[in-house]
Amino acid sequence: MSKPKGFEKPTGVRDYLPHVVSKLRYIEENVLQSMSQWGYRQIITPTLEYYDTVGVASSTSDRKLYKMLNNRGTTMVLRSDMTTPIARVMGSLLKEEPLPIRLAYHANVFRSIEEEAGREAEFFQTGAELVGVDSPEGDAEVIALAIACLQATGVQNFKISLGHVGFLSGLLEEALPGKVREQEALKDRLLNRDFVGFREQLSAFNLSNAQRSELEGLLRLRGAEDICEQALEISSNEQASASIRHLCKVWEVLEAYDISKYVMIDLTMIGNFSYYTGMVFEGYAAELGSPICSGGRYDNLLAQFGRSVVATGFALKTNRILDGVQLPVPQPEKPIMVTYDAASRREAFAHAASLRQQGKMVVTEYAAEATNDNLSSDGYGEIVHFKSGSPAISQ
Amino acid sequence: MSQILKVAMPKGRIYKKAAELFLQAGIPIPTDVDESRKLIVELPEAKMEFILAKPVDVPIYVEHGVADIGIVGKDVLMEENRDVYELLDLGIARCRMSVIALPDWQPGIQQRVATKYPNVASQYFRERGQQVEVIKLNGSIELAPMIGLADRIVDMVETGQTLRENGLVEMEELFGITSRLIANRVSYRMKSEEIQQLCDQLQKVIQPSTANETQEIR
Numbered sequence: 241m242s243k244p245k246g247f248e249k250p251t252g253v254r255d256y257l258p259h260v261v262s263k264l265r266y267i268e269e270n271v272l273q274s275m276s277q278w279g280y281r282q283i284i285t286p287t288l289e290y291y292d293t294v295g296v297a298s299s300t301s302d303r304k305l306y307k308m309l310n311n312r313g314t315t316m317v318l319r320s321d322m323t324t325p326i327a328r329v330m331g332s333l334l335k336e337e338p339l340p341i342r343l344a345y346h347a348n349v350f351r352s353i354e355e356e357a358g359r360e361a362e363f364f365q366t367g368a369e370l371v372g373v374d375s376p377e378g379d380a381e382v383i384a385l386a387i388a389c390l391q392a393t394g395v396q397n398f399k400i401s402l403g404h405v406g407f408l409s410g411l412l413e414e415a416l417p418g419k420v421r422e423q424e425a426l427k428d429r430l431l432n433r434d435f436v437g438f439r440e441q442l443s444a445f446n447l448s449n450a451q452r453s454e455l456e457g458l459l460r461l462r463g464a465e466d467i468c469e470q471a472l473e474i475s476s477n478e479q480a481s482a483s484i485r486h487l488c489k490v491w492e493v494l495e496a497y498d499i500s501k502y503v504m505i506d507l508t509m510i511g512n513f514s515y516y517t518g519m520v521f522e523g524y525a526a527e528l529g530s531p532i533c534s535g536g537r538y539d540n541l542l543a544q545f546g547r548s549v550v551a552t553g554f555a556l557k558t559n560r561i562l563d564g565v566q567l568p569v570p571q572p573e574k575p576i577m578v579t580y581d582a583a584s585r586r587e588a589f590a591h592a593a594s595l596r597q598q599g600k601m602v603v604t605e606y607a608a609e610a611t612n613d614n615l616s617s618d619g620y621g622e623i624v625h626f627k628s629g630s631p632a633i634s635q
Numbered sequence: 636m637s638q639i640l641k642v643a644m645p646k647g648r649i650y651k652k653a654a655e656l657f658l659q660a661g662i663p664i665p666t667d668v669d670e671s672r673k674l675i676v677e678l679p680e681a682k683m684e685f686i687l688a689k690p691v692d693v694p695i696y697v698e699h700g701v702a703d704i705g706i707v708g709k710d711v712l713m714e715e716n717r718d719v720y721e722l723l724d725l726g727i728a729r730c731r732m733s734v735i736a737l738p739d740w741q742p743g744i745q746q747r748v749a750t751k752y753p754n755v756a757s758q759y760f761r762e763r764g765q766q767v768e769v770i771k772l773n774g775s776i777e778l779a780p781m782i783g784l785a786d787r788i789v790d791m792v793e794t795g796q797t798l799r800e801n802g803l804v805e806m807e808e809l810f811g812i813t814s815r816l817i818a819n820r821v822s823y824r825m826k827s828e829e830i831q832q833l834c835d836q837l838q839k840v841i842q843p844s845t846a847n848e849t850q851e852i853r
Contacts, residue, residue, distance in 0.1 A: 401824050433720040436815055440724075462827055506824065524821040529700015530718075531821065 252353050252361025264364070264562050266569045268346050270392040271366045271556060275344035278385050280368045283343045285325035287350075291315035297544045298324040299515040304351045306361075318350035323553055324541065326369055331545030339372025339549060346558070360559060367535075367555030371542070374550040376486055379519045379537060380493035382552045386533055387499050390523060393561060394568045397526040400502050401462075403509035404487050404519045405536075407471065410480025411458065415451045426455075430510055435459055461507035465491050465500075471507060483518075490519060511536050521554070528564040532557050574621035576600055579607035583628030591624065640683045640822075640829050643697055643705035645690035649814050652727040653706045659840040662833075682829070694719055694817060703822035704830060709812045710791055714752045720823050722834055723816040726842045730793040732809040734759075737780050737802065740787065749779035750789040759789070759809050777801045 249255070256264060272282065289295060292315070295305055300320035308316050319325055322345045334341060346366040353359040366389070370382050383400060390398050408430070412423040422445055429438040438459070442452050454474055461467050461474075468488040472481055487505060494500040503521075511520035511534075518537030525532050535554025542549050561567070576595060580588030585606075592602040607625070624634050644650055654666040662681045676685040686702050693707040694717040704722075710732055712721065732755065734748075746767040750756040753771045760767045770785055777797060779785040791812060792798065792805060816837065818830055 399825060433718070433820070436721045436724045460831075462831075504824075504827075522824075524824050526821075526825050529698070529819055529821055 250361065252359060254360070254362075260562070262572055263567065263569045264558070266567065267393045267556075267558055267561055268364075268366060270394075271389045271558075272344060272346055274388045274392040275368050275385065278342070278368075278381075278388070280342040280344035280370075280385070283326060283329065283345055284347070285319070285322065285329060285345075287319060287348070288316050289319055289325060289328075291317045293545075294319065294324045294328055297327065297541065300351060304353070306350045306352050319347075320351055321349055322347050322365060322367060322555065323369060323538070327542045327551075328545050330371055330542055330549070330551075331547040335547055340378075341371040342368070343371070344368045364558040364562075365555040366558045367553060369551055369553035371551040372549050373552070374537075374539070376489035377493055378550075378552050379486075379490045380497065382535060382554055383490070383494060383503065383521055384497045384499055386521070386523060386535060386554045386556070387502055389556060390533065393556075393565075395525050395532065395561060395565050398502065398523055398532065399504060400521050400523050401506040401509050402487065402490070402503050402519060402521045403506050403511075404483040405510050405516050406483030406486075406518060407475075407480050407507055408458070408510055410477040410483060411455065411475050414475055414477035414480065415447060415455055416445065427510070430508065459508055461505075463504060465505065467505045467507065487519060515541070518552075523556075525561070525565050527566070528560055530557070530560060532560050532565070573601060574619060575603045577620040577623040578602055578604045578626065579623065580604065580626040581607065581628055584626035588624075588626040591626070637682055637829055638826055640704060640826060640833065641686060641702045642683055643686045643688050643693045643702035643707075645693050645705075645707055645814075646687050647690060649690060649706065649708060649728045650687075653725070653814060656725060656727055656837065656840060660833075660836040662836070691715065697817050697819050700819045700821055702819070703826055704816060704818045704833070706814055707817060708814050709810070710752065710755070712815060712817070713755050713810070716754065718820065720818040720820065721815050722818055722823075722830070723837060723841070725814045725816055725837065728814045729812070730791050731811050732789065733792045733805045734787055734789055734807045734809065735777070735780070735792070735798060735803050736787040736806055738804050740780075740806070743786055746787070747785040748787050748789055749776055749785035751776060752789060755809065756789040777803060 291305070291307055295307070295315070295317035298305070298320050305320055306318040310316050326343055326345070330341070344367070346364065348362055349365050350362050353361050368382065368385055370378055383402065387400065408427065412426055416422045426438060426441055429441055439456060442455055457474065461471055465488070468484055468491065471484045475481055491500060491505070494503055509520060509522065515538055516536040517539040520536035521534070522531045523533035533554055533556045535552070537550070537552045539550040542551055578588050578592045588604060592604050595602045603620070622634060644653060651666060654664050657664045658666070662683065664678060664685065665676065668676050668687065674687050676687070678685065686696060688696055690707060691711050693705040694711060694715050696702040697705040697719050698717040706725065708728060732752070746765070747770060748756050748760065748767045749770045749772050751772060751774070753769045756769050770779070772779060776788045776790045779788050780803065781801060787806070789809065795805065798805060816834070823830060
């Protein structure tokens with residue numbers, strides 16, 4: 241690549257101009273406020289981590305990690321999510337802290353991306369982790385909090401899809417007992433959202449017609465709580481039915497929160513299997529082509545950092561909400577302009593200070609005699625002129 | 636209340652076949668829009684809107700969510716690797732992706748492969764432990780081995796007519812190709828009923844032999 245021109249910045253990173261920042265802060269403040277009202281306390285972790293610890297444990301694929309060497313030649317990564325650094329803290333600084341622990345964060349994360357528009361290399365995530373609760377109550381609390389956060393930002397018309405990785409694992413184990421490679425192939429197809437490939441794989445295996453149509457039927461298991469009953473009938477595998485019973489209980493709790501209307505059960509939805517261990521969910525807004533939040537249960541991650549406890553969490557894709565969703569962001573108040581000449585400087589500053597004390601926004605500007613009347617009132621709520629020897633004039 | 640489905644349709648070869656399939660499924664899509672210069676065709680009676688795009692662009696529109704669903708060849712999906720749902724094999728526009736060369740081809744020291752599908756070709760040869768140089772061309776790929784730009788090509792073969800006319804032979808087949816129905820990640824959930832209904836309608840008219848034939852090709 242040729243030497244960059246002066247105005248250029250790397251693909252995938254961006255500048256946030258003031259009007260965008262006010263929307264971003266609006267989202268951030270409202271979401272963090274909700275989380276704090278649910279008892280989740282904020283945590284900040286470093287941008288840089290070791291590749292061998294947080295880098296390896298994170299769910300981000302290796303080629304998407306930003307790696308660099310420090311001055312000793314150790315490989316470092318820019319954090320690609322916040323869940324893994326938090327897991328590291330749980331296993332070290334918070335090791336003795338009694339459970340459950342509720343943590344919230346708002347941070348920039350980094351993913352090395354293909355050079356193409358629409359995929360960001362640095363973006364914000366606002367999220368929460370509930371550590372040490374393995375009941376359906378815990379799962380439901382995290383989903384309820386995600387919904388409360390979406391509502392707090394003012395996103396209209398959103399939906400949450402809820403699934404469980406254990407159901408599929410159990411179902412596949414039942415149909416193809418012990419055949420790990422075949423099971424992996426099918427999971428891969430579903431993870432890549434390749435339903436055609438999934439059906440092709442199924443017909444390539446030696447399955448009875450009943451089993452095949454049962455597994456194909458999986459692709460239709462989407463809807464409300466009745467899906468749970470349908471799914472229970474499909475499988476007698478212990479893991480599969482335990483997963484479904486768990487989801488049913490989560491659903492019950494969601495009903496008590498009175499938010500089940502936002503949620504649909506979707507057993508085709510599966511997360512990254514090496515990472516998620518239980519229920520998984522994703523949130524969608526009608527106006528946006530990609531999910532606005534995702535989360536789930538990851539009971540094995542913390543063990544990698546020496547504290548074997550269960551955890552559930554989610555993160556909002558804050559940038560997507562920022563760019564793609566109309567939000568009721570309040571218009572910022574316009575500042576008051578105070579102009580002054582040399583002799584009235586002291587008086588003007590005192591006036592500005594008292595206005596600021598009242599919480600007003602005040603801009604001061606030195607204005608010589610001639611320019612005094614030319615000052616445009618655009619962008620200012622009010623203009624106050626201080627001139628020596630005459631009283632202050634407001635405009 | 637059902638919502639409008641935005642469908643990205645590929646212009647050219649696949650359009651007519653896809654339109655026929657939609658007609659059989661009871662969706663009154665005009666079959667001749669391809670010849671007009673219209674880019675967007677509304678079909679309020681079916682609650683659909685068709686966007687006419689270049690085939691390779693269909694998955695891009697769908698991935699970004701400006702179209703809810705789309706129809707595209709498996710060749711494009713394999714090459715582009717987009718994050719979309721692949722819902723149905725429509726069984727139309729059937730052909731295959733193959734390695735093609737002159738009949739007297741012998742592996743040389745520096746092997747070069749010309750193709751419109753550099754990702755597909757690179758991956759295929761890497762998996763077979765062959766290091767080849769891939770040259771991306773945009774059309775008339777058959778020229779490359781004839782005039783010595785590359786010693787082999789990877790391209791789609793429908794009848795094999797063009798190959799025969801130019802004295803080329805098919806050496807290996809990579810995979811079979813048909814057109815697929817794809818869906819955006821969010822639309823698949825936010826418009827799940829509409830999409831499921833369309834899938835069911837199409838499923839009824841898709842040639843039942845499809846799955847088996849694809850299997851044999853593999």
